Amino acid sequence: MKKLIIVVGIVAVLGIIIGLYLYNKPSEFKSTGKPDFEVNLAEFTKEGIEKPDSIFNKKYVGKSVRFSGIAQEVKDNEGSISIQLTTEQEEVVVLAGFHSSTSNEVKSLKAGDKVQLQCECNGVSKPEDEEDLLSEIVFTLSRCSKI
Amino acid sequence: MKKLSILLLSVFLFIHTNAQNFSTNTGNVKFLSRTTLETIESTNKQITMILNTKGNVQIVVPINSFEFEKELMSTHFRENYLETSKYPNAIFKGAIVNMKGVNLNKPGTYKVQVKGNFNLHGVFKSETINGVITVTKDVIKVAADFNVKCSDYGITIPSSVVSKVNNEINVVLNADLKASIN
Numbered sequence: 001m002k003k004l005i006i007v008v009g010i011v012a013v014l015g016i017i018i019g020l021y022l023y024n025k026p027s028e029f030k031s032t033g034k035p036d037f038e039v040n041l042a043e044f045t046k047e048g049i050e051k052p053d054s055i056f057n058k059k060y061v062g063k064s065v066r067f068s069g070i071a072q073e074v075k076d077n078e079g080s081i082s083i084q085l086t087t088e089q090e091e092v093v094v095l096a097g098f099h100s101s102t103s104n105e106v107k108s109l110k111a112g113d114k115v116q117l118q119c120e121c122n123g124v125s126k127p128e129d130e131e132d133l134l135s136e137i138v139f140t141l142s143r144c145s146k147i
Numbered sequence: 148m149k150k151l152s153i154l155l156l157s158v159f160l161f162i163h164t165n166a167q168n169f170s171t172n173t174g175n176v177k178f179l180s181r182t183t184l185e186t187i188e189s190t191n192k193q194i195t196m197i198l199n200t201k202g203n204v205q206i207v208v209p210i211n212s213f214e215f216e217k218e219l220m221s222t223h224f225r226e227n228y229l230e231t232s233k234y235p236n237a238i239f240k241g242a243i244v245n246m247k248g249v250n251l252n253k254p255g256t257y258k259v260q261v262k263g264n265f266n267l268h269g270v271f272k273s274e275t276i277n278g279v280i281t282v283t284k285d286v287i288k289v290a291a292d293f294n295v296k297c298s299d300y301g302i303t304i305p306s307s308v309v310s311k312v313n314n315e316i317n318v319v320l321n322a323d324l325k326a327s328i329n
Contacts (some may be wrong), residue, residue, distance in 0.1 A: 027218045054233075061211060061232045062225060077173045077192045084172070095172055097193050099214060122211035123235030125195065133197040133205040133240075138172060140193050140209040 029099035030145040031118045036063040041085065045092050048124040049137055060121040066147065068116045069094070074109050081106050083115070083144075091135060097142040105146045119144035166199035167326065169251065169287050174322030176208055185311040187220060189213040196289065196322045198280075202246030204261055206320075208237040228302050229268055237267040239274070249280065256281045261291075267300040278320070287324040294318065 037060070044067060048056045069085035079100040087094055096119050098106055109115065119141035127134045174194040180187040193212040197205045210231045215221040225231045241263015243249060249257045257280045265274045278291030297304060297314050304312045 023217070023219055025218045027215050027221050029214065057235045058232055061235045075173050078175070080192050082173050082193065093172060095193060097212065120211065122193070122209040123231075125207045125209070125236050125238075133168065133199060133203055134195065134207060135168075136195075138195055138207070140212060142193060142209075142212045142214075 029143055030102045031064045031120050031143045032145060033064075035066040035118050038066045041067045041069045041094065042088055045087055045089075045094065045137075045139060048139055049092070049126075053124060053126065057123045061123045063121055064118055065121050065141065066116070066118040068114065071109050071111055071113045071115055073111055074106070076103075076107075079103060081109075083109065083117075085115075091137060092139070093136045094139045095141065096144045097140070098144050099142075102145060106144075116147040117141075117144050118147055166201040166203070167251070168197055168199045169324035170197040170327040171195070171322050171324050174206075174289075174320065176213075177319045178213070179317040179319075180313040181317075182311055182313050187215070187312065189215050189220075189224070194320075194322065196324060197327075198251070198287065198289065198324055200251050202243035202249065204239070204241050204243065204263065206239040208239075210235060210237060223308075228297075228304070234267075234269045237265070239263055239265045239276075241274075241276075244275075251280070251282055251287060254282050254284060265295075267295070268302050270300040272299055285325075289320065289322045289324060291320045292317070 044065070071083050072086040073084040075082045075084070081098040081103040083096045083098075083106060085094040085096060096117055106115070120143040122140040122142055124137060124139050125134065126137045172195050173192060174196045176191045176194050178189050191208060191213045193209055195207040210229050211225055213221075213224065215224065241261045244260045244262050249259060259278050259280055261276045261278060263274065263276075264271050274293075274295075276291050276293045278289060281288040281290075295316050295318055297312075297316065304314065
């Protein structure tokens with residue numbers, strides 16, 4: 001009986017420790033490990049343009065994507081770097097966002113630099129009709145890391 | 148001569164009927180949920196905002212771009228509350244009600260009221276937002292502070308965390324807009 005109480009006690013303490021660890025685990029601001037998708041940027045954007053939003057977003061949103069591209073513009077937004085990548089069409093925008101804690105990796109990048117990135121895909125937004133103010137097709141990626 | 152006059156008139160009309168756009172893809176949104184047990188803050192630095200000289204406004208917020216301090220909060224926010232694989236973007240489309248008193252080409256500070264439709268979590272709702280537009284030589288700064296009720300947008304807070312997550316979320320928006328090609 002005493003042994004059982006000790007075992008139950010140990011299991012309970014372990015459960016509390018694991019629960020507290022998971023509850024307080026800091027956010028991962030950087031996509032690492034094996035990516036869910038390795039894509040060619042031109043084909044990735046083509047898929048986003050041609051496929052209905054719901055299908056593209058269901059496939060990619062929240063998933064890690066690795067790709068290569070050329071920086072078109074590097075923007076510093078209050079310590080967080082955002083790289084706009086060169087695309088084949090002017091109206092297609094690909095934005096790769098870095099958390100402030102990982103922005104040092106890419107602070108020195110300039111327009112024209114070739115980069116390989118791994119990010120988490122946040123989806124695509126497109127103009128809904130001709131009256132829409134949004135004239136660009138915007139692909140948003142965050143939690144990026146430079147490979 | 149007649150042809151030239153028609154051409155000039157056409158160019159004049161084109162310029163005056165087509166509004167000039169100002170936009171950004173790196174605007175900021177912060178939200179704050181405060182209860183006696185927990186304060187939850189999150190920031191998103193990837194919002195797209197477009198404003199034109201006619202007073203039309205559009206904001207696209209990629210929901211997955213919100214950054215949380217704790218991973219569990221982020222997972223719950225994305226997967227359980229906002230269901231981002233189904234509804235990846237929140238979209239606001241509206242217009243400035245008091246546009247007569249606003250000149251986006253003249254430096255100054257303008258208090259504005261924007262009325263429009265907000266699409267969040269697949270639910271459309273009419274919202275009125277008060278904000279301030281500051282026009283400077285290089286940039287148009289937009290700032291707004293408003294509240295959104297989760298229950299209005301079909302966002303259910305589980306009973307187990309209802310004491311930690313406020314139904315009414317405070318949203319603070321800041322964006323620096325630059326002239327863009329229409």
